[in-house]
Amino acid sequence: MCSKVIGRKGVGMAAERSGIFEGNDPIAIAQRWLSEAEKTEPEDPNAIALATVDADGLPNVRMVLLKEIEADAFVFYTNFEGKKGQELAAHPRAAFVMHWKSLRRQVRVRGPVERVEDAQADAYYASRSLQSRLGAWASDQSRPLESRASLMAKVAKVTATKGTSPARPPFWGGFRIRPVEIELWADGPFRLHDRFRFVRGTDSQGGWTAARLNP
Template structure:
């Protein structure tokens, strides 16, 4: 009988996190302005996919799941991404319109967490973005019933070809596709520090104002 494999060792993966201190006095008055500054730092640092985020949702029954999506816009109203409304995340957000976002900017020893209510974008806003996408991505939105079981890769490719022949120039936006906005109620900025004494500052909405709180690391 073969011996059980040895458990993996993570000793070689240990890191010392050291960054500039993050103090309350350093923060912008609101979290979106602060996020904009950190996002600009991530872009300037050349991070791959700085707008990639982990989106966490839960079904009406409380079953959680998470996946990576791309942030496509943000402003004082919230953080925007697009998807198939019939996908797993689309169904979750329709049943239980709350979400968590994580921006893992590891090379900068930074992380941003967002929690909030989720609303669908107006159809005209989704259409404006849809028609700005490359042609192939627009056909792909029609060809893929996201999260559905498919018989084969070949069936997906055949569906794509059929739709490209149907709309050789300008495919319309599908009724099942569009944007979501996460309206933040909490936004946490995490800056790594030595000895695991990290800086965690959280904006929490209180009425019409933002309260800043320091959290233990």
């Protein structure tokens, strides 16, 4: 669990972090901001731009949907055999940014990545629409596709063979990012933005140290 205790630097500026920045746990603040964005953002307030790296160290960035904020981690789901799944298996570290135009705020996260437990992935998969569950079986994510017609033919074949209650594909599941660094950003007048960077401590308590950054 993420400690509520933060380092001495963070305590020194606790009073400055009031209003939307109030609190010593940046994950809890991110959850609060997402809850606000769900009321104001017109589409997919949980969309994140997720960055991974390939075998040559070249970054890849794409939009995915964040499905859960845990006490000490952020969770999303994907095809393990797709580009991002392969890159995360080879280099289990990632970063993402979540930006809301309606709130004029963003959250940046970096940290190591691990797979979500099977039971948790099964539960989320079962909560998806039937069409999405069948689509997970039909798509060879990131690999060349002859045509959309061939994809839809594969969906029809999967529908006929898997029925109305398909099990989770073994090649599909969740990833959990355990952040070691989180930056909270809010737009300010004349580009004088508010930025706070939280770094997770390495001691047994695993608390957070906070620092204000220049815009």
